[in-house]
Amino acid sequence: MKSNANFRAEGQAAPGGDSLGLAPGDRMASPATVHHRREAGLERDADHRMALWCEGAGRAALRPGAMGEGLACRALYSGISRGTERLVFEGRVPEAERVRMRAPFQEGEFPHPVKYGYAMVAEVTEGPMAGRAVFALHPHQRGFRLPEAALVPVPEGVPPARAVLAANMETALNVIWDSGAGPGDRIAVVGAGVVGALVGYLAARLPGAEVVLVDRLTARAPLAAGLGCGFALPGEATGARDVVIHTSASAAGLETAIGLAGPEAAVVEASWYGAGAVPVALGGAFHSQRLRLIGSQVGQVPPARAPRWTYRRRLEKALELLRDPVLEALISGETPFAEMAEDYGRVLTDPETLCHRIRY
Secondary structure (H helix, E strand, C coil), X not given: CCCCCCCXXXXXXXXXXXXXXXXXXXXXXXXXXXXXXXXXXXXXXXXXXXXXXXXXXXXXXXXXXXXXXXXXXXXXXXXXXXXXXXXXXXXXXXXXXXCCCCCCCCEECCCCCEECCCCEEEEECCHHHCCCEXXXXXXXXXXXXXXXXXXXXXXXXXXXXXXXXHXXXXXXXXXXXXXXXXXXXEEEEECCCHHHHHHHHHHCCCCCCEEEEXXXXXXXXXXXXXXXXXXXXXXXXXXXXXXEEECCCCHHHHHHHHHHEEEEEEEEXXXXXXXXXXXXXXXXXXXXXXXXXXXXXXXXXXXXXXXXXXXXXXXXXXXXXXXXXXXXHHEEEEEEHHHHHHHXXXXXXXXXXXXXXEEC
C-alpha cells in the first residue's frame, strides 16, 4: 500500500544521521517525538506537498500545495473527473457558479490558478486510522492532512485503485434517485461517459428494467454490454422511454434525450455545461407529450431522501457499490503523478477518456 517512491526507503540513512533521518543527538528521543519530527520534516518537504495545479487556460503544473489540518495522509491514487475538470482546466467555470463549484478542499480561486479535484484514495499514516485506505474529496496531491470526519474508509472487497470511482458513483446514485426510475421501466441514458455508464449500471440492476446506453462512439458498445445494458447510436435509439437521463453535455445529446421520452416521461439533465448558452429543442412533441425536464446535481441530496440520507451515508454507499469487478472497465488509463503536468490536457481532451487514474 505504501506506493509513494518519493519517500525515503526504509533502512536508507540520511546524511549525518541514522536510518530514521535523525541527527545523532535525537536518537534517544521518544517514539512519539520521532514520529512528530519525521512528519513535520515531510510536511516541510515541497515534494511531499506537490500538487497538480491549473495555472491558466490549458496550462497545468506540479507545485506545492497547502497541507491542510488533521490526520496525515499519503496519496495512493486519484481519479480525473473529465467533464468537470476540463471546464476548470479551460477556465470555463461561470462566474455566477464559482462558489458552488468549489471542491471541498480546493486551493486557489477560479478561474486560475487553482488546485482542483475530488476523487482521492490515500493511506492514513497516523492516529487510530493509520494504515487504512480512505477516500476523500481532495484535489490531486501527493501528501496532505484532513479532519478524520472527511476520510471515508474504503470498504472490504473494494480495491483502493477502483475506489477512485466513488465520487462518480455517488453522482450516479443521486441521478437515479432524481429520475424516479423503478423496476420494469424502459430507461435510456444518453452519453456513455463515466457518470452515464454508472447510471446505466445501476439502472440495469432494477428488476425487469430495460436499459440502453446511447452514445456516438461505437467503441462504447462492449462497455454497455459488460454493464448489463443495451447500446445504440443516437440515430438508432427508439423512443417512448419511461425515463431518459442525459449526461453528454451537448445540445445534440439533449435533443436526442427529449426525442426518446414517452408521454408524461421525465428527462433528467445530469450534464454540467459550464459557461456559454446551450440551445434546447422544445419544439416538436415536447409540449404535446407533456414532458418534464429535471435538473440533477450531486451537491444536494434529493428532498425526499434528505431527512434520512446524509452526504456521508451517500458516499459510503457509493463506495460499497464499487465491489463489482466489471467496473474496472471504466478506468481507461493510468499515469504516474510525476507526468501529469504534461499529460493532463491530453487526458481531458481525449473523447475516449473515461476515468483516468493517477498513480502516486
